[in-house]
Amino acid sequence: MYIIGVDEIDALLSFIYIILILLIGNVLKSRIKHSKVRTYFMPFLYFKIACAIAFVLLHAYVYKGGDTYLYFAGGKIISSQILEEPERFFELLFSGQETFLRINYSPGVMNIVGAFSDSSTLAMSQLSAPFILLGFQKFLASTLLMSMVSFLGVWSLFKTLCSLYPRGTKLFALGVLFYPSIGIWGSGILKDTITLACIGWAFSFIYKIIQQKRLRTSIFVIAFSVFLCFKLKPYILYTFLPSMLLWSQGLISKNLKSSLVRYLATPVIILAFSLGGYFFLQGISSNTSKYSISNIQEVAEGFNSWHTFLAENRNQSGYSLGEIEFTPLGVLQKAPEAFFVTFYRPSLFEIRNFATAFESFQSTLLLLLTVYLIFKVGLINLFKQIFFNNNVRAFLVFAILLGIAVGLTSFNFGALSRYKIPCLPFYTAALTIIYFEGMKLRGNLR
Secondary structure, eight states: OOOOOOOHHHHHHHHHHHHHHHHHHHHHHTTOOOHHHHTTHHHHHHHHHHHHHHHHHHIIIIIOOSHHHHHHHHHHHHHHHHHHOGGGHHHHHHOOHHHHHTSOOOHHHHHHHHGGGSHHHHHHHHHHHHHHHHTTTOHHHHHHHHHHHHHHHHHHHHHHHHHHOGGGHHHHIIIIISOHHHHHHTSSSSHHHHHHHHHHHHHHHHHHHHTTOSHHHHHHHHHHHHHHHHHHOTHHHHHHHHHHHHHHHHHHHHHOOOHHHHHHHHHHHHHHHHHHHHHHHHHHHHTOSTTOGGGHHHHHHHHHHHHHHHHHHSOOOBOOOOSOOOSHHHHHHHHHHHHHHHHHOSOGGGOOSHHHHHHHHHHHHHHHHHHHHHHHHOHHHHHHHHHHOHHHHHHHHHHHHHHHHHHHHOOBHHHHHHHTTTTHHHHHHHHHHHHHHHHHHTTSOO
């Protein structure tokens, strides 16, 4: 009943949806004011559609399963129940596992319902259900529709980056919109698709609040995005929210016209943001049993053990960082290696299958570009940007902290390629700004 595949009806339905998406895209494109930004809208939409199709083909005919199978199956169960009892639409989308345990299913379906004991699996299945309904319970059609969620989130992120630094528009497009890993793993029925969109929306609307634009809408979108991240992958918030508080503090301080006021207000802003962020993160932690701060070591060790098992026994592409002590000192010692594995591995010498080949070409190119950047701007200018440029500093805090976290816990290149996509846009954006500002300091740009 829940075998993933693409039949003739799915292909035809998907073709119709693609036409509709492109028609809507053309309408939305005409509303974009800035011509340089508008140039990338339709190419990105085509790219996103291609990534969704590639994602489906990979999972249907190469991997033949994966987490997307579980979420699609769970969403299909919920959507089927909605079709039978449409009056229970909201109850089925927002209730807990006990609601589904009261329904009689066949034994095969009960295996999927049993997975709803994990709150994030249930939440992802419930989020998927409306898209699966609209996709007539077809895998490709449903995936195409869900990929549009991350399309909107990533596009929002890109637009905001271009507003912050118009000079980098072309490189932002390459590093944010058209980065292959972000495209593929942010286009399926996966938690990563939703969390990537949420990060993009939250970032964009935080900037709108700082600009004092659309305050009510911005607060709602930020709260909604944080809520979805909390339901699916709350650990992302542990690094994203502090970095955004750091970024916001820098922007607010910069907007204060008087140097005396700025000097006096900056410590107050930092203290207020720090205390607010601390209590907010404590609140998230206390309401998240699996990913609570007190359980981080246990979760990390569990990921380590499971992904190491997959690498050793199921021929999956694993990597090792050696013996890790999940203590502050132990993590600090392994942090540089974890950072490197997240952004610059697998290398070309670690190719074992299509997945590692796909990732290794990207990571090798990113490594070469980073080395080139360092030589072009110079170490002194590089560190000047890291320490004194508010955008670079905040983006790197998020990218590096989350990069280290996923590098320390994945131990599998396949899992790592998905887990790192929220921090990749910020890392490439930081490199872009460093390049232009560093070249300006060297007198090579005006």
